[in-house]
Amino acid sequence: MANLSVNPALVKWDGHKGLPRFDQVGDQDFAPGFEAALVAHEAEIDAIANNPQAPTFDNTVVALEIAGDELSRVSALFWGKAGAHTNETIQALEREIAPKMSRHYSKIGMNPALFARIDALWEKRGALDLSVEQERVLERHWKGFVRAGAKLPKAEQERLADINEKLAGFGARFGQNVLGDEKSWSLKLTDEADLDGLPGFLKDSMAAAARDAGDADGYAVTLSRSIIEPFLTFSTRRDLREQAFKAWVARGENGGERDNIAIIRETLALRAEKAKLLGYDSFAALKLDNTMAKTPDAVNGLLRKVWATARNKALEEEASLGKLIAEEGKNHPVMPWDWRHYAEKLRERTFSFSESELKPYLQLEKIIEACFDVAGRLFGIKAVPVKDAAAYHPDVRVFEIRAEDGSLKALFLGDYFARSSKRSGAWMSSFQSQHKLTLKNGSVGEIPIIYNVCNFAKPAEGKPALLSIDDARTLFHEFGHALHGMLSDVTYPSVSGTGVARDFVELPSQLYEHWLTVPEILEKYAVHYETGAPMPKDLLDKVLAARTFNAGFNTVEFTSSALVDMAFHTRGAVEDPMAVQGEVLAELGMPASIVMRHATPHFQHVFSGDGYSAGYYSYMWSEVLDADAFSAFEETGNAFDPVTARKLKNNIYSVGGSIDPEETYKAFRGKLPDPTAMLKKKGLAMLEELAGSDA
Incomplete structure (x- = not known):
């Protein structure tokens, strides 16, 4: 990073207690920063791969662990800004750098000399006297190289690198398209009748949104969840609710240059090809290989059992909402833009409080x-x-x-x-x-x-x-x-x-919600x-x-999304992603009054990168764990029991991935859970067949 054109603030973080000096980094600094950091990292990798000494854990694995520090810092600053405070300059570089980074890491993963060193350590790992953490780190590196194509013939390696590069580009474009649709749509309201039913806090937020858009006097419904959801909850104007709702669920599917359907089609085809290159039946099988769930069948088994219970509960809830509509002298069915509005009325009637009161x-x-x-x-x-x-x-x-x-x-x-x-x-x-x-x-x-x-x-x-x-x-x-x-x-x-x-990463977060x-x-x-x-x-x-109120609706929204995700990534390439979504929902008997929490064209968990692809289920998998984990505190009669809290910290929050998740959970709880506590927490009726099933 000695290049004078590179801003040293990108990699030398000497702000408060080592904080980056964000105010000293400009958008124009990232391109040369990436260029220099990529060259530096490549040199470090070459030095490790070509080390004349025999491979050891220190000179190979530890060396890899600390290599690329400059690239990590530039990347952290850039991707943080790309997600939380982007602009056209950042987005243009994102479209360029995402595939470039993919190509860089593919080259590392397919470096034969480097993999030979890792493979030699892996083959004799039992004789290396490694700690549990060191064994996990070695395993992570070895499996990472294998998944990167290190064992493939040269031609297949090149094809895999090409696939990964294209997927990185598609992921960047997918997220940018969704953000573009969100930014470009708003519903301007100026007539007092348009605000009927809206509480003061929401009108204040809508007025602020309008001012941000250059309208000093009006109100704006935006596609920010913190505005659209309360608007759908409180607005008495069914026509406006429908208009806003349809815009919300159409993100990524509006035609033109921001439409995501073609990106989804190409992404699914490339993911399926990648899985087959690496010897897996499906992309889901590839993604689940290193998880607690292990197989698509295990995931679908849990999701479908929960689905049956959740759907029945949601239909009961829908019937109750329909009665409210009839009481108002209206005869329309419960539609997705009606649910939140009438659910709020039902909650107010059932529990004698409203969201605006709370x-x-x-x-x-x-x-x-x-x-x-x-x-x-x-x-x-x-x-x-x-x-x-x-x-x-x-x-x-x-x-x-x-x-x-x-x-x-x-x-x-x-x-x-x-x-x-x-x-x-x-x-x-x-x-x-x-x-x-x-x-x-x-x-x-x-x-x-x-x-x-x-x-x-x-x-x-x-x-x-x-x-x-x-x-x-x-x-x-x-x-x-x-x-x-x-x-x-x-x-x-x-x-x-x-x-x-x-499918373990959501445990600490979902568990913390309980407090x-x-x-x-x-x-x-x-x-x-x-x-x-x-x-x-x-x-x-x-x-x-009221904690479990609307549980059927919430669980149907989520589980349908998770099942569609799994369907995409077990079927492979599909010509018409929206037809597949429709087929899955029809087979499930998806209520017409509810939509997926994340419809495919804006399902960023799954298509804006592959972090949660074939993995959206993990929120529910972790929910089985978190409900059981909080029960450990409930059993003591003290939500802050110090002995249980110490075990939680030592076995869950502090160990990261240094221990197998099943082992670390059993060290905390003594056993792995079944879904009983999770369903009880949700307030869903219990299916007998679930009582003894594994998480």
């Missing part, structure tokens, strides 16, 4: 405090705000995470508000992972630098950000992921934090934004009683 007690600031408090009670850490550290956007907050003895454990960044430069959804990522290795510059180990990204509606100036209960759960969920990164205590970067099996509704947390942090008064006990009791 929301004044769920201030963003207080829920953030609650997240930190729970982490302190369970794991003994404290979040200290840093006021003068520049982040990648003015809205982003910076915190030091300190252990009980005051030592610095991690840095945490919270990016909570929606904006047009940010992709939708919520996620956790890292700028830097925890490890204990000695780097080339002589420093020993690094602390994690973790960030959470959410898309809550930004309030008007001087007003608090108020969350829905689902928003609050999302915040807890993403902070659970963050804790998985920040509490990591391993030696090697590749198994740090969230470097675990895909949001622990009564003593709600009693302390659910306080009215105007009066400071705690949520009345009768309202708190109603909130807790």
Whole structure:
């Protein structure tokens, strides 16, 4: 990285406690930064591969673990910005760099001299006297090379590299197309009648969205989930609900240059070809090989059993909503743009409270405090705000995470508000992972630098950000992921934090959600934004009683998406992806009143990269684990039982991927769970056949 044209701030992070100096990096810096970092990494790889000494764990595996530090830093800054604060310059480079990075890593994975060293260590691993963590790291590298095509003939290697490069490009374009559709659509409302039924907090958010778009006086319904969902919930204007809903579900399927159907078709064909090159029956079989589920049959078995229960529950819920519609003197069926509206009315009738009544007690600031408090009670850490550290956007907050003895454990960044430069959804990522290795510059180990990204509606100036209960759960969920990164205590970067099996990675996040509704947390942090008064006990009791309300709808939305994902990746190449989606839903008996949580053209988990491809099921797989894991606390009678919390930290949150997930879960709980606790948590009727089935 000695090239004078490269901005040193890309790789020399000397901001607060080692934070990157985001304010010193410009968009124009990334292209030369990548170019130099790729050359430097290639030289490091060549040095490892061509080392004249016999391969050892240190001179090969450890060397690989610390190689490419500059590339990791440039990449972390760039991909962080591409997701959370992008623009045309960044998007253009993303389309260029995604396939280039794929080609770079394919070349490494197919380096015969390098694989020979890894393979030699793998073959004699039993005689190397490795620790459990070292065995896991060696296994990860060996399997990574095999999956990269290291054992394939040269011609097939070249084809695999070409496939991976094309897939990387398609993934970048898919996500950009969805963001483009989200940014380009809004429903402008100026007539008071158009606002009928909308609570004040939503009108404030819509007014702020309109101002951001240059409209000083009107209101805007946008496709940000924090606006579209409450609009669908509260608006009494069925015509406007239908218009907004159809725009929401049509993202990625609007024709023209942003249409994703052709990308999906090509992606599925390439993934199927890749799987066959690597010796697998399907892409799903390839992706599941290193997971707890292991096989497509195991995944589909769980999903279909849950589906049967969830569908029956959803049909009961639909009938109840239909009665409400009839009571209003209307005769239309329950359509997808009706469900949230009438479900809210039914909840208000059943539990005597509404979302608008609850929301004044769920201030963003207080829920953030609650997240930190729970982490302190369970794991003994404290979040200290840093006021003068520049982040990648003015809205982003910076915190030091300190252990009980005051030592610095991690840095945490919270990016909570929606904006047009940010992709939708919520996620956790890292700028830097925890490890204990000695780097080339002589420093020993690094602390994690973790960030959470959410898309809550930004309030008007001087007003608090108020969350829905689902928003609050999302915040807890993403902070659970963050804790998985920040509490990591391993030696090697590749198994740090969230470097675990895909169907285990959601356990720490989904488990953490449980503490949001622990009564003593709600009693302390659910306080009215105007009066400071705690949520009345009768309202708190109603909130807790309503935790499983609408469970059929929620589970059908999710499970249908997971089953379509599995269908795509077990069938292989398909000519018409939307026809396949339709066939799967018809075979399932998908209620006409509900749609998939993520329709195929905007299913970013699956097609904007392959992180959750053939893996969307993992949220439910982990939910089986998290429901059972929280039961460990319930069985003690104390949601913060210190003995159980210590076991949780030592066996789940701190070990990353350094131990097999089944083993580490059994070390915490003593056994693997079945789905009983999960279904009970959801409030779904129990199927007898599920009682003894494996997770």
